[in-house]
Amino acid sequence: MSKLDKRDEIARAALELIAGHGFHGAPMAMIADRAGVGAGTIYRYFENKDVLINELYRDLEERIYPTILDGYVPEKPIRERFLHLGAALLRYFIGNPLDFRYLEQFHNSPYGVEYRRDKILGENEGCDVFRELFEEGITQQVMKEFPLVILFALSFGPLLAVARDHILGFITLEEMLIAQTVEACWDAIHK
Amino acid sequence: MSKLDKRDEIARAALELIAGHGFHGAPMAMIADRAGVGAGTIYRYFENKDVLINELYRDLEERIYPTILDGYVPEKPIRERFLHLGAALLRYFIGNPLDFRYLEQFHNSPYGVEYRRDKILGENEGCDVFRELFEEGITQQVMKEFPLVILFALSFGPLLAVARDHILGFITLEEMLIAQTVEACWDAIHK
Amino acid sequence: MSKLDKRDEIARAALELIAGHGFHGAPMAMIADRAGVGAGTIYRYFENKDVLINELYRDLEERIYPTILDGYVPEKPIRERFLHLGAALLRYFIGNPLDFRYLEQFHNSPYGVEYRRDKILGENEGCDVFRELFEEGITQQVMKEFPLVILFALSFGPLLAVARDHILGFITLEEMLIAQTVEACWDAIHK
Amino acid sequence: MSKLDKRDEIARAALELIAGHGFHGAPMAMIADRAGVGAGTIYRYFENKDVLINELYRDLEERIYPTILDGYVPEKPIRERFLHLGAALLRYFIGNPLDFRYLEQFHNSPYGVEYRRDKILGENEGCDVFRELFEEGITQQVMKEFPLVILFALSFGPLLAVARDHILGFITLEEMLIAQTVEACWDAIHK
DNA sequence: GATGAATGAGCGTTCATTCAT
């Protein structure tokens, strides 16, 4: 197993366990076991559990962005772009439930709160596509003049909620329903 | 201190600590300390920590419902009723940040997932007002014909998100913004 | 077993093990075992291992002082007082080898260095008998005009060394030899 | 880097780290790092950490002896020879604080105890100069008729103590004070 | 011969739960 493989093996094991059982339901020893490495080995790749958790999240973001930006055409109208991003995100979550569960665990934890604080108070990075889209939407007067934070809430709030419901098996999202849901989100934010 | 007082004291202490520091940031001994009782005493009122956590949530629901139903007039049009409930809920969260934080901790944890599973798959209780409102909305053709689960997501998703942002200090919600946000939610679900 | 008994039992076990095997040769679990208590119990009496180690030293000082001051007559000549203290100290070490070994472990460790730094740089406490004796000796011109630190070295250096040699079995100190050794120390410091 | 250079590099690194942080503050990996070699390489030159620690001490002794014997004239009177050795030793410690700190760490540890036991009970080596000096001193009736062990204690006890105090910054030894301190030691042992 | 990634036993410490008082 190469060095990179091992790091990924540990990351995968950690993601699975944390997604499934939360941060404290995933002891380092259990992660090591599932990754097929010794307990001490994890610490060659991640300084400690906190760092592991944060790096896992960065990895995840780096997987999501290319995916949802695939086929994204900045020249298209704002509405179409929003529908594209929303649907792509939802599809990603549905197709990668572990990633989604992990993302939720992360957001709803001190890690996520601090992360968001840095994002919102500092200069944004990462969510730039959405931020730009919202800012453009306001400028062009096609979106309600809400603070960005609220536009984010109106868009992501429902998307995350339905993704969770799908993954937990409370509903089954197929393409039609995905599109309709994202359109409903659009209804919430457009003027 | 009467038996009931003691139970409430424990519940209050637990809620505060869990809201502030999460489930694992609130050891039983610390809860007992803050409640002014012995560590063993908690177990006279709650079988174990899991039970305590679940009962805390039930308590919380029982506090929320009367509040948001105050001034709720079933005879009014659906839109008005929705706006009332949404704004009332948001106000409750803003006014009771500990309750809100606890609710979030609970929802985003195995406890919450199991709870929802029971709710959705079994015979619903608790969220009846919203459920009835949504069912009526669909029947009257004023709401989009979505599965209930999606209507919930479109309504609560954004509300919880903005409540969190307010409590974390990322935004300041005053009456105007509350009303506008709930109206935006209505835009998402109404036909 | 009363509360005090248990604290003492832990302290005794810790002292024995540390005296015999050094700080890292005495894991908390082993201390607990020898004290006949659970591993967690130690932490009810001592905040952590560092605190335990420091408290053990304080305990030890409190046992030594009364012993060597027993029969100490401040009105007697300086020489006699020095001989009394030196011999009493040596006798204490010989009679309490665990205390002595612990004291050595402590002094030769970051704990001891910091402790001495506080002692020497701050206002002295504890070693006051010796300090006063030395200061008086200099004032009365019966002792060499050395810095206090050097007088301490000339007195305690040999005493600790012979105590160690006795305890390790390299020599057997009886009363005669004790008296002669302390007199030799006096020869080193007196004018 | 030649084989010998590498061994010395490792020894130097180990000495520095152990002198500064004690035996357990100097992990093998850190020693390897500082020596600029791989972690496994250490084990080509030293069977294990215990062996490394013991060999380090032997190295140290071999550095000290030539130094203090430099200018030592066996024909001179015993007193002068003692003063020479004592002052030379003190100067060595002051000039080589890492060596001194290591020596102290070693002496005050199971390693040192076992080492001394071998020395004293077996046929002496190493400290021969002092041993011979003391034996000669007794024979010539210029020294008190103490067991050797006690003469060692009366000489080295204070010297090690003042060296430590100097290195820890509790006192500053210059030539005058060094000479006076060694003379005081002489006072302790001579008849 | 040299490497350093991998190991896993062992560390100090926490905390849900029990039970003698």
Next chain:
DNA sequence: CATGAATGAACGCTCATTCAT
């Protein structure tokens, strides 16, 4: 009943040592 001291399994993490490369 109420208590809180006692428990010990479990945690995150370290590090001396090994061994495939």
